[in-house]
Amino acid sequence: GNSVTQMEGPVTLSEEAFLTINCTYTATGYPSLFWYVQYPGEGLQLLLKATKADDKGSNKGFEATYRKETTSFHLEKGSVQVSDSAVYFCALTFLNAGGTSYGKLTFGQGTILTVHP
Amino acid sequence: DTAVSQTPKYLVTQMGNDKSIKCEQNLGHDTMYWYKQDSKKFLKIMFSYNNKELIINETVPNRFSPKSPDKAHLNLHINSLELGDSAVYFCASSPAQLAGGPGDTQYFGPGTRLTVL
Numbered sequence: 001g002n003s004v005t006q007m008e009g010p011v012t013l014s015e016e017a018f019l020t021i022n023c024t025y026t027a028t029g030y031p032s033l034f035w036y037v038q039y040p041g042e043g044l045q046l047l048l049k050a051t052k053a054d055d056k057g058s059n060k061g062f063e064a065t066y067r068k069e070t071t072s073f074h075l076e077k078g079s080v081q082v083s084d085s086a087v088y089f090c091a092l093t094f095l096n097a098g099g100t101s102y103g104k105l106t107f108g109q110g111t112i113l114t115v116h117p
Numbered sequence: 118d119t120a121v122s123q124t125p126k127y128l129v130t131q132m133g134n135d136k137s138i139k140c141e142q143n144l145g146h147d148t149m150y151w152y153k154q155d156s157k158k159f160l161k162i163m164f165s166y167n168n169k170e171l172i173i174n175e176t177v178p179n180r181f182s183p184k185s186p187d188k189a190h191l192n193l194h195i196n197s198l199e200l201g202d203s204a205v206y207f208c209a210s211s212p213a214q215l216a217g218g219p220g221d222t223q224y225f226g227p228g229t230r231l232t233v234l
Contacts, residue, residue, distance in 0.1 A: 043207055044160075049222070107159070109159050110160070
């Protein structure tokens with residue numbers, strides 16, 4: 001079946017440090033890949049996405065590249081801020097044999113990021 | 118002008134009770150979802166409706182019954198609540214999925230924290 005594996009957390013960084021959160025996936029068909037972010041006490045928000053191999057998603061200084069050869073979608077940011085403290089979820093949807101997806105998101109386990117001043 | 122809203126935000130109840138959570142979206146989307154987030158932050162889809170029709174039903178106990186009176190609303194009713202039902206429940210919506218479009222963004226509500234005592 002389809003699954004997403006994220007690096008174990010929590011991750012604690014100082015402000016302006018470089019961030020990488022690893023994400024790998026297992027999927028049949030052609031998945032689209034997402035990073036969602038959950039700030040404390042809130043629902044999830046889309047951070048970025050990529051729908052085909054070699055696409056790069058980017059938003060708010062975060063980037064992730066869809067790597068089909070390594071089945072990965074690692075999240076990176078060059079200089080984190082205290083306001084980036086949140087839980088980050090890697091996720092995928094996929095097209096089934098009938099060409100539909102029904103939008104079912106399969107999530108990784110989430111990575112808690114804490115950034116200190 | 119909230120996009121996806123849920124009520125109540127917090128719900129504390131005794132084992133064996135029946136409770137409902139309501140969800141409304143004003144985005145004009147055709148597809149709505151319920152997700153469950155456990156204490157370790159793991160997110161899993163429960164149900165999805167497209168234009169009031171059930172299209173995803175994961176292995177959820179039949180004590181959980183979603184109801185969609187129209188495409189802007191998807192309510193979740195839970196019978197005979199158990200301790201293990203304690204979690205945060207998120208509603209989400211997205212544009213139509215049946216024709217493909219696996220890259221469509223899902224918009225999440227703020228969540229309902231259910232505590233069963």
